[in-house]
Amino acid sequence: MTTCEVPVERSAPLLGGQFFRLLVIVLGSGLSMYLLTSVVPLYLAANSSAGLGPGLSTGAMMLSAVAMELVVPRLLARWGYRVVLGLGLILMGLPAVALMFTTSLPVVVLISMIRGAGLAINVVGAVALIADLAPPSRRGEALGVYGVVVGVPAVVGLPLGVYLINVIGYDALFAIAAVLALAVLGLTVGIPTRTTTEKSHVKVLHDLRGNGLLMPAFVFAGVTLAAGISITFLPLAAGNHSLAATALFLQAATAPGARWLAGRYGDRLGHARLLPLALLLATLGAAGLIFITTPAAVIAGATLFGIGFGAAQNLTLTMMYDRAPTSRYGQVSALWNLAYDGGWGIGAIAFGTVVATTGYPLAFALTAATIALGLLPALRAATRSPSHR
Template sequence: MVGTSPAQGSVLRTPGMLTAMAMAAAAFGGFALLLPVVPLVVSRAGGSDAVAGAVTATLMAATVLTQLVTARLLRRFGHRTVLAAGCVLLGLPSLALIWVATSAPAVLAVSAVRGVGFGLLTVASAALVAELVPAERLGRASGLQGIAIAATQMLGLPAGLALLDRFSVVPAILAGAAVPVLALAAIVRLPSLARPTAHSRHGAGLPWAAIAVPWAAVAAAALAYGAVASLLPIAVADAAAPAGLLLAAVSAAMLAGRYSAGVLSDRTGPGRVVWPALGVTAAGLLAFAVGVVVDAGAGQTSALILGAVAFGLGFGAVQNDSLVMIFTAAGPGRTGPASAAWNIGFDAGTGVGSLTLGVVAAVAGYPWLFVVAAVIVPVLPFAVLTVGGSRRAHR
């Protein structure tokens, strides 16, 4: 990997690190602008909760399918080309939503194209950081990039909703289309990196037994995040707490959770944070369930705000620790496949969560949506851990 040794200064002085953070901020900021906006527009046009959830699910499905081949694309074209293609595909097709925002099939088609761009970005950006910094600083570096992403999400999620509510869908879509394209200015300044070698082809050699638990952890937490990002604005439409404020609180707490987990990971080794973080994530979801019932009826916001902070802290910590666990287990030379594995877990979870939990909301109501998510978050990785332990004991 390219980067400084521990004696050569902070992670931020690693060549290319600040540029990588600026690129991620713009690219993921544009994604955040439209993440809650598009499902809400579909809902206001008469679409059901299940259809609104399907918007994010379609985007994430295309994202995951793209992630399956992104490591191969990185090997062939390099980081800068793949990142640039991702920014363009995520941003420019969003302009079509100005004319088709009330047509569910058309929105789903645009979401699929944007998902291709997002899939390229997610894998290439995480792999880029793992190539820039030495392994002993990967936790902090991943946390810093997480700060860049969470900070723009903290601004982008409520900004998109504010543009939609104060003006119309057009300014929100224009912003969501333009911001990812701005990342191209940072991409051209990234240092040249050696392309992944044939050693990493198709994810060969990834120790799937070792990465199964962190993969399940990020997938379960992301499943809940898909519901929170896509359906929370609809769930709290009658509550005193504005949806934009709650989503901003989630993103701010994610920022703190990711970096704190990164510092702990570098000091104590990966894997020490993920289980407590899953518990905090589940507690936040239960607070959302209480808040949707109590706060909406009484005009109070305490449970919803508490839920946003707890969920964001836990989810941010799960993201960072699981990512470092997977990179560490994969070892050098496999950053592309390792990044793809983590991102597939994250984005598949997000898409499945927005769709399946949207169905739960339609059938049983929003409180049960968050209760079900709170159960899944710790149970899924624990089940994977238990099955893995049983197989090892049998052998």
């Protein structure tokens, strides 16, 4: 073993008490979120807000999440993990109850914004805490386990929420979403109060030049741009709801497993070394949607993209933590989540503008090309990175 190699310590169990508590919190808050992600737009459409309402509620939620992510490191530095994560759960749970008593578009949009702020708090705080709790030699694996857990609510909650509307109705579903977030609030008692985030590093966009954080963030933003496009426009482009539902399910279902595997093998082989492969798979997957009228190409493309997207999530995040001191962990988490949500939102808006002129095949080709742009910096990082074994 050379001096630059990192020993891999695997004797201690990864799922310790605090880590397990955090994963349960992530599961509860994620289910609360995704059960209503597609339901709130339908709720507005069913109550005379079918035009601007559905898109506005989702857009407001995402905009609120991005804005909140800029201040979460400051909150962590001042109040610590326990208080901040508890606040996030409350902001997700209580507003869901309020949905039972209103169909007003402005009020529902405001509720969506509050829940978006809660989501931002939970994802940024959870990722930063995992980086604190996990030993450096197993950080990638720990983030991979988190990726699996955080992916389950998306796979289960999105279709389940829509299904339950006709079974139990909107009000009961809103109540369930509230309970899921608030029920895990008690688990924050076992969460550390202190954070390694220092007050000098609470500004998310401060002092980023020369520290190696921007490259993986921008590369990942290119992948999330394509993710936002596929989620938003695949059903419209395919013109076949069954095909679109199958493709999106495979994309969502393959991502968590790929995220975990990328973390596990990245700890052994080097995360930077695996990133080009993840980007290549994501590029090929996005390119498969060029043949939007061919079901086999759509299914294969969505599956490949899900694998590449999941792997890129873990690899870029772990690379950023490996390049940052512990005092910047809150900043790293917020920056990575900004790349996630910002790329998602920009992709959906930009694609909608482009496709009106180019049509779907060319627009999907441009999407694949956008991901491919990240291959060059990723290959440079891979050649400069020593293997961990």
